[in-house]
Amino acid sequence: MDIASRETDIEAVAAKLGRPLENTRSVEMRGDIAVIPVTGTIVRYASFFTEICGGVSTETLARDLNTALNDASVKTILFNIDSPGGEASGIAELGEMIVAAREKKRVVAYIDDMAASAGYWIASAAEEIYASKTAMVGSIGVVFTLREKKGNGIEIVSSVSPYKRPDISTKEGISQIQRWADSLGEIFVDSVAKNRGISSRKVLERFGKGDMLVGREAQKAGMVDDITTFEALIAKLT
Secondary structure: HHHHOOOOOOHHHHHHHEEEOOOOOOOOOEEEEEEEEEOOOOOOOOOOHHHHOOOOOHHHHHHHHHHHHOOOOEEEEEEEEHHHHOOOOOOHHHHHHHHHHHOOOOOEEEEEEEEEHHHHHHHHHHOEEEEEEOOOOEEOOOOOOOOOOOOOOOOOOOOOOOOOOOOOHHHHHHHHHHHHHHHHHHHHHHHHHHHHOOHHHHHHOOHHOOOOEHHHHHHHHHOOOOOHHHHHHHHOOO
């Protein structure tokens, strides 16, 4: 009763605690800021297992981004990122959507613990990137993981398609897959460079070469714009 009788700014309390944004997966409103969480492994399409395992899909992120863009109560969109990365598929398209969204509303990214690989690709598309002092940022690059089949039947490939099934037990097969990784890696680097307004050469030289940079080190390299806390950033944006 004592607590209830106090003079309290109910709107301020609501802004602090946050409220869900309607028609989104897990977007939280903090005042006029729409916080879109990018947590866990990133895949292209949402599924039952995505929900159970705590990952996120580019499909869902794109839908939530559009909802926030079209909601008049939203002034700023904040991607709250803690992800080791995931599938390359769909990330380039999502990044372009985020860049385009900047023409309508302010779009900011915050890295709490980790923004690696696809997670950093998403962050780079925002106007500004903030990070905690212990955040790990980077892992720019592409990895293909394949497993050799051992005694699990045979495949007959058409004569006109000799490269349809690379044989990873041969140098030729490994070289073919290396070309795939290099091509995707080049797209990744070029996209980050464009998003951050620098040259691809600088990304290659300063952004870790696939390594992870921590906090101030990432800021010094130009991968993030400032070091802060999530609540401090919310206050600043508000």
